[in-house]
Amino acid sequence: MADGSAPGIKPISGGVHLGIEHESARKHVTGAATYTDDIPELPGTLHVAVRLSDRAHARILGMDLAKAKQAPGVHAVLTFDDVPGDGDIGPILPGDPVLAPDVVEYAGQAVVAVAAETLSQARAAARMVEVFYEDLPAVLTAQEAMEAESFVSPSLTFQRGDAAQAVASAPRRLSGTLEVGGQDHFYLESHIAYAIPKEDGDLLVHSSTQHPAEVQHAVAKVLGRPMHGIAVECRRMGGGFGGKESQPAQIACIAALLANATRRPVKFRMDRDDDMLMTGKRHDFHVRYDVGFDEDGRIQGMEMDLAGRCGMSLDLSNGVVDRAMFHADNAYYLPAARITGHRCKTHTVSNTAFRGFGGPQGVIAVEEVVDEIARSLGKDPLDVRRANLYGGPGRDVTPYGMPVEEPDILAELLDQIERDSDYRNRRTEIDAFNARNTVLKKGLAVTPVKFGISFTVKHLNQAAALVHVYTDGSVQVNHGGTEMGQGIHTKMAQIAAQEFQIDVDRVKVTASATDKVPNAPPTAASAGTDLNGQAVRLAVRTIKGRLADFLAEHCHTTPDKVEFRDNAVFAGNHAMTFPEVAKLAYLNRVSLSSTGHYATPRIWWDREKCEGRPFFYFSCGVAVTEALIDTLTGEYRFPRADVLHDCSGTINPAIDLGQVEGAFVQGLGWVTCEELWWDGQGRLRTHAPSTYKIPTSRTIPEDFRVTLYTARPNREDTVFRSKAIGEPPLMLGISAWLALKDAVAAVGGHKYPVHLDAPATPERVLLAVEDIKARMAAGG
């Protein structure tokens, strides 16, 4: 036993609230971080290529597989008919066949899968497959689907008051439409799974997935085997962004089916183009609105239809369109509202989760409404935004009946950013610039965001963890979350270190694995740290409780006198280093391993009645962005952006700053340069970085000032009172689009409405400029 001055008793390093480096940072920069494709291949490993449909909607009349089967190196050629179990892997409802059965429903759908000794052999063989189709009529866009009443699921409406009456009786009224484009995730690591046969027909599947349990479930299903024989593991992903929530199941199932058929290890690493053609993206939306307001721009009633293009199946689209509806108020109080979400079925790839999960589409819709209200009144859009903000007597309940319990934070954030960004002076300077220049125009815009935290499907709001203490006092943590770059493993290590009061480098967080933590929900909805952090804390507390009981008895004191501090434990007059305690507890037959399980309290949602408290709390932020456009070409730059996001209680401020910046830029890309373009036959023609343009280093605001707001620890009992951060700041990127709108408006002296669909490519900006010029020429 050591006394208080013993070596090893020292303040801990790397607890919570510290901006320590990402646990893999050194491995990232040296190339030592192992991704699925970097796992050394077992002898005999086969590689996969798929043959994708080039038709949007067609009956498969037949296939000629003979050439592919006889091609060099080929071991298996699989179609839907070869699936031993259930070939449908829809995550909520059926509709997502692992390979196309008798009908293809989108161009890009996998029809045949080939396993061969080398990747180039597999790809060559896949090209030899001949598929004979009979084309069927195809519905391609959300608008076409609305006209054809083609839906994957019934429409849903939130209704408060008589919105139509409120709109009709308001002093002023505006209506309009907005097209909001989708977005490819463009995780740098394309989809991949590596399936390794084990004894008894079991499989170990390495999958780049945000949801190992779903991969396990789907693989078991297609093989017709119990889940206990399928283990899924993921150390890290090279980016996820929602694209690896439901989508990895298909990739893993194809690998697993081929591994099962050949009894060989099978790796399916998708070519970038195939990945972009075959897997789902952010939903594009067609928005229609009708809004009534007063002379101050204050909304009295709003009717809005949000039509999301879901693609050929439901996938997660109910949740996505619901979340668009949940965010069609954004930061604004709507006294009367009808918000309807339509789930359009089209013959295009089934759209899926993407950071924000429909929220961004709802937010951009209402931001368009507020922006156009301001233009119609000749007011600064910031003033109209302020006039509509939640807050004040009776203005604190959402259209779906959830109280906004902390409405003042929105005004607080706006006040601070208006000051920090020097908004009013810059508005004056920009007006002067625009008066001086005819070719170049500047715009300035503010966007607030209020984003609901929790899965709106209640049962997903749970998490589990498994914590081991070894006899040397080192700690291993496993939890249900997955690491996609967001730093969840770093935060979990910090939480465990803080709770145990040991140095963070004594904690190792290991790969997510279904055989360590089963039945985990996806790492999604910004809730990874909230959920898993609590589970880790509970597991640690269980072990600490056992140690306290044991030490109380051992040191003749009471458990409440046992204190964990400074890499040590103090019990009565005794002080022992943590390793000493671990060893001692082991020798005294105390369990040093525990699970923890957490379920988010307070939340409920009745989807039938459209009421409840779907969110534990809201995460809020604001951004001010300046745009500079060239009215000859529509090209633009963003000279400056100021971002302020509420990260009070942050577990790791450096990581959270990275989340805010990264999300903002991803949102900026969504509404500016990232354009998905389908041809008239429903074929995506932007399926590689040569044609699909995500932001580069020069795309970002030249003067980019991002600040974390830390004045309001979470009023809810979250882990160390922190707030979720993954998705909310993405919506602040919408300010870039609004700034472009403002710059376009400047062409006409801010006298004309601006129609600028998203993404605002240079083309769309130029055509919007031309539209203003035409209105000016027409004298109205």
Next chain:
Amino acid sequence: MTGSVRFVLGGRVVEVRDADPTTTVLQWLRAHGRPGTKEGCAEGDCGACTVVLGDLTPNGKIRYRAVNACILFLPMIDGKLLLTVEDLASEDGELHPVQKAMVVKHGSQCGFCTPGFAMALFALYHNDRNPDDDAIHDALAGNLCRCTGYRPILDAARAMTAEGNEDRFDRAEAGIVALLESVRREGTVSVSGAGKAFYAPRTVDELAKLAAEHSDATLVAGATDVGLWVTKQGRRLPTLIHLAEVAELHRIEESDGQLEIGRLEVGAAVTYTELLPVLQRRIPELAELVSRIGAAQVRNSGTLGGNVANGSPIGDSMPALLALGASLALNHGGTRREVPLDRFYHGYRKSDLKPGELVERVLIPIPKDGQRFATWKVSKRRDQDISAVCAAFLLTLDEGGKVAELRTGYGGVAAIPARAKALEAALVGQPWTAEAVAAAMPVLDQDFQPITDMRASDRYRALVAKNLLMRFYLHTTGAEAPSLEAAHG
């Protein structure tokens, strides 16, 4: 033919025999215990596969260049130093300054793009110890990151030289030079494997002879396009002839005075990176455009000659070359001829090149005093994008301020890069005024009927093609800062 590919990797000479010559450097690395270098796109557009090549300069130093390993054929690195992310830290684990800076600035999140960024930063570190932000963006424009929003990576680039101006590669330079000298070749390298052959001749005569003998061969300089034929289209290229080891083709001749006009003669193996400093001096407007062709990795491999010979309708250099009145020196088995560029293209990817003939040099007249030249590229994204419209203008005014001659070049608006001859004719003799320019703009509809595709609509292309003429007018008069770059550079 039993030659091998030899290069320096991990401090020693590596010799590879019997490899398929169209194996990419990325495929080879990942199959040989170096999985740090990643595949993100296999088309040279994301930079995750960035590695650094080192070669000897005439003064015995090492020149470091970032390249995309995913579209680089293995035999093309014969004789070079190959550095990957695994090579940067020292053997005792001490991080290289660029790695340290990335860690300290929180420059990685998912980490998948990080090896590529580390290598791009390493190349920048060795080419510019005090880079300004423009140089940093130029060095990183070919590397996509989807997580960070770039700010911390830019900060890392700004901080990487904070701890001193020398790294262990500088200190070990003499040893590396010796290794590189040990793998230097004199004659043609020829390797074969998987039924395919690769030749890298050392002289123009050898090159011309090989090309004439193998008229079905694919000529590559940087393989920034041909690489994709293999990785994306699965094409089988039985014979490759590599131009880049022909020293003569790396020469840029500048002639002044003796002719009526000065001109640049650019060898077909001159990379964009090699060309840029000369252009900055002689035709700065063209340098601006060339600095937006691809990104650093592409410009380090790709060549003007390849761009021209490839004949893509969206190649960015041709409009400028057309406007400047460039011509090509062609070589067929030693027989040379010169063809004006505006008579070189016959149709979509069809050119005047005969089987076995090659582009040896690109001959670019330098604008004379009093002539005005400018060229613009318009794309969805400023960097590493393909233009929706590209336009170039060379204007000669007479003494009365009227248009004596206007030569134009347009890309993206027709099946081949072409001059807008109706427009040129319409403006000759007109006063160079905003009104005259505006009146001439509709004439472009006679020259081009652009198409709609994923990059732009027909309407946008037609509009921009016209507006760029107006931009050129504003540029020549200096009436107003006519471009975003100028307004906020």
